[in-house]
Amino acid sequence: xxxxxFWRSLATYRVRIALNLKGIVPDExxxxxxxxxxxxEAEFRAVNPMMAIPALADGEGPALFESLxxxxxxxxxxxxxPLLPKDPKGRARVRGLAQVVACDSHPLVVPRVREYLExxxxxxxxxxxxxxxxxxxxxLQGIEAHLAxxxxxxxxxxxxxxxxxxICLASQAAGAKFFGVDMAKFPxxxxxVQTCMSNDAFARAHxxxxxxxxxxx
Amino acid sequence: xxxxxFWRSLATYRVRIALNLKGIVPDExxxxxxxxxxxxEAEFRAVNPMMAIPALADGEGPALFESLxxxxxxxxxxxxxPLLPKDPKGRARVRGLAQVVACDSHPLVVPRVREYLExxxxxxxxxxxxxxxxxxxxxLQGIEAHLAxxxxxxxxxxxxxxxxxxICLASQAAGAKFFGVDMAKFPxxxxxVQTCMSNDAFARAHxxxxxxxxxxx
Numbered sequence: 001x002x003x004x005x006f007w008r009s010l011a012t013y014r015v016r017i018a019l020n021l022k023g024i025v026p027d028e029x030x031x032x033x034x035x036x037x038x039x040x041e042a043e044f045r046a047v048n049p050m051m052a053i054p055a056l057a058d059g060e061g062p063a064l065f066e067s068l069x070x071x072x073x074x075x076x077x078x079x080x081x082p083l084l085p086k087d088p089k090g091r092a093r094v095r096g097l098a099q100v101v102a103c104d105s106h107p108l109v110v111p112r113v114r115e116y117l118e119x120x121x122x123x124x125x126x127x128x129x130x131x132x133x134x135x136x137x138x139x140l141q142g143i144e145a146h147l148a149x150x151x152x153x154x155x156x157x158x159x160x161x162x163x164x165x166x167i168c169l170a171s172q173a174a175g176a177k178f179f180g181v182d183m184a185k186f187p188x189x190x191x192x193v194q195t196c197m198s199n200d201a202f203a204r205a206h207x208x209x210x211x212x213x214x215x216x217x
Numbered sequence: 218x219x220x221x222x223f224w225r226s227l228a229t230y231r232v233r234i235a236l237n238l239k240g241i242v243p244d245e246x247x248x249x250x251x252x253x254x255x256x257x258e259a260e261f262r263a264v265n266p267m268m269a270i271p272a273l274a275d276g277e278g279p280a281l282f283e284s285l286x287x288x289x290x291x292x293x294x295x296x297x298x299p300l301l302p303k304d305p306k307g308r309a310r311v312r313g314l315a316q317v318v319a320c321d322s323h324p325l326v327v328p329r330v331r332e333y334l335e336x337x338x339x340x341x342x343x344x345x346x347x348x349x350x351x352x353x354x355x356x357l358q359g360i361e362a363h364l365a366x367x368x369x370x371x372x373x374x375x376x377x378x379x380x381x382x383x384i385c386l387a388s389q390a391a392g393a394k395f396f397g398v399d400m401a402k403f404p405x406x407x408x409x410v411q412t413c414m415s416n417d418a419f420a421r422a423h424x425x426x427x428x429x430x431x432x433x434x
Contacts, residue, residue, distance in 0.1 A: 049362030050317055061306060062367055066320065069312035076305040088293040089278060095286035100267055103283065103320045113325065116351070121340060134333070145266030150279055 002028040004047060004055040004063070007210035008178075009034060010106055010171040011067035012054040016210075017167045018071050020201035022078045031212065034111050052110070068095075068102050071164050083164050093150075094158045097143060097165035101172045105139030108132075109175065132179040140172060140186045147188040156192055162199070170196045174207055219245040221264060221272040221280070224427035225395075226251060227323055227388040228284035229271040233427075234384045235288050237418035239295045248429065251328050269327070285312075285319050288381050300381050310367075311375045314360060314382035318389045322356030325349075326392065349396040357389060357403045364405040373409055379416070387413045391424055 003019070003026045005012045019026065032038045032053050039051045048055040048065045055063040056070050058077075064070050075083045084091050107113070109132040117123040117131060147153045157165035173193040176183050183190040196202045207213060220236070220243045222229045236243065249255045249270050256268045265272040265282045272280040273287050275294075281287050292300045301308050324330070326349040334340040334348060364370045374382035390410040393400050400407040413419045424430060 045362075050321060050356075050359035052321070058306075062310070062363075064306070064309045064313060066313040066316035068320070069309045069316055072312060073305050073309040076308065088290050089275070089281070091293065092281045092286045092290040093279070095289060096281060096283040099283035099286055099319075102316075103285070103324050104267060104269070107320050107324050108330070112355075116348070117338075120351075121334075121338060121344065121348075123338060127338065131333070131338075134337075138329075139267075142267035145262075146279075 001026045002030060002057040002063075004030050004032050004044070004053050004057075005210070006032050006034045006053055007207050007213040009053050010175050010207070011052070011102070013171045013174060013205055013207055014067045014102075014164075014167045015054045015056065015070050015074075016205035017170065017202050018074045018083060018164075020205050021081060021083070021162065022074055024074065024078060033212075039111075051112075068098060068164065068168075071098075071167065075164075081162070083162070083167070085158055085161065085163065090152065090158060093146075093152060094163045094165045097146060097157055098163075098168040100139050100142050101168035104142070105135050105172065106175065108135040109179065129179065132175075133181050136172065136175050136179050136181045137185075140176065140181065140183070140189055143169065143172075144186040144189050147192070153188065155195060162196070166192060166196050169193060170202055218243045219247055219274040219280075221247045221249050221261070221270050221274075222427075223249050223251045223270055224424050224430040226270050227392050227424070228269070228319070230388045230391060230422055230424055231284045231319075231381075231384045232271045232273065232287050232291075233422035234387065234419050235291045235300060235381075237422050238298060238300070238379065239291055241291065241295060250429075256328075268329075285315060285381070285385075288315075288384065292381075298379070300379070300384070302375055302378065302380065307369065307375060310363075310369060311380045311382045314363060314374055315380075315385040317356050317359050318385035321359070322352050322389065323392065325352040326396065346396065349392075350398050353389065353392050353396050353398045354402075357393065357398065357400070357406055360386065360389075361403040361406050364409065370405065372412060379413070383409060383413050386410060387419055 032044055047063050055065050057063040114128055117128050152158050154160045156162055249261055264280050272282050274280040301311055331345055334345050369375050371377045373379055
């Protein structure tokens with residue numbers, strides 16, 4: 001198994017957490033440097049035409065793409081520990097929470113969007129930072145409303161088992177830190193993220209623990 | 218089963234297609250008028266704190282949210298006809314293609330984003346239209362690269378069975394029409410959409426066939 005990765009990619013962070021939880025060690029981690037635009041080079045476009053990471057090559061055939069699709073794949077090929085509950089409504093809630101991050105929020109702050117804001121719409125650095133913080137916070141507000149009010153919330157987003165919702169929430173919290181959004185406004189989410197980060201599978205997958213990341217202060 | 222819906226919502230279109238394919242008739246269709254901002258009213262925020270449609274209430278408990286989570290739920294509670302292939306790699310490919318639409322593209326053109334562009338960034342109507350067309354086309358380009366080059370492509374996105382990838386592609390084609398993107402540039406995608414639209418489950422779910430939609434010319 002080969003994973004295409006970059007330290008800063010929040011979507012790749014999700015896949016690293018799942019690999020750690022499942023005890024899968026990829027044979028190779030191939031860096032795609034988003035800051036140098038390597039995701040747009042022909043070599044990587046042949047792997048993922050959307051020019052985005054993560055991508056995961058597992059044996060024969062085209063690489064897998066999109067973080068949530070990869071998380072479900074890992075859960076299907078190695079079902080333990082499970083990353084989804086068993087009941088359809090629980091699964092829908094977990095997938096819904098994950099998608100608030102992966103659909104409604106994160107795609108708005110990725111490099112290609114920040115670059116369009118800068119180059120096409122001439123939005124300055126302050127405006128771009130405000131944009132990113134806005135969409136990160138909007139999703140956290142929605143997630144907090146679910147977590148704080150719904151009986152299904154437990155130690156983790158859904159009961160006492162780690163699911164893909166927790167994985168996505170951890171990536172959102174890392175994004176909140178990058179873009180200066182205060183997690184204290186979202187106390188249930190913050191509490192769950194703190195619990196997640198005490199788990200080694202989450203902690204060692206963190207962007208700032210990856211090769212190439214800036215030194216932590 | 219109650220579905221919260223609006224004629225123009227591309228994400229709700231996806232759920233309508235799945236309901237039709239599965240032969241499920243909701244007991245109630247509740248209009249949430251996005252053009253009047255009803256998704257932000259307290260009554261609907263209590264249903265979905267992200268203030269977005271679709272939402273689906275099925276018996277007890279909070280409503281389900283996020284279109285892809287709802288599609289998987291429908292596939293789990295009524296497995297026939299299946300909307301995903303059986304093998305993990307095939308499922309990952311189908312989910313990945315669906316997520317190119319539902320994660321990488323559609324969230325960039327929804328009302329809340331167009332409103333931020335207008336009100337916060339003072340982007341004029343031409344600029345907003347260009348923005349929407351850009352992200353719709355970028356995803357179609359990525360999807361076309363997959364469909365045109367991969368052996369798994371068949372009558373539909375994945376073999377000869379309708380999957381959630383086709384449902385999402387049909388919604389993307391409707392978005393392309395709204396925002397003036399020419400599907401002819403994406404011939405494999407266009408061919409599959411045309412096949413889908415000859416299926417009554419897709420055709421009668423189309424935004425322009427819903428109550429409240431403008432008359433077609």
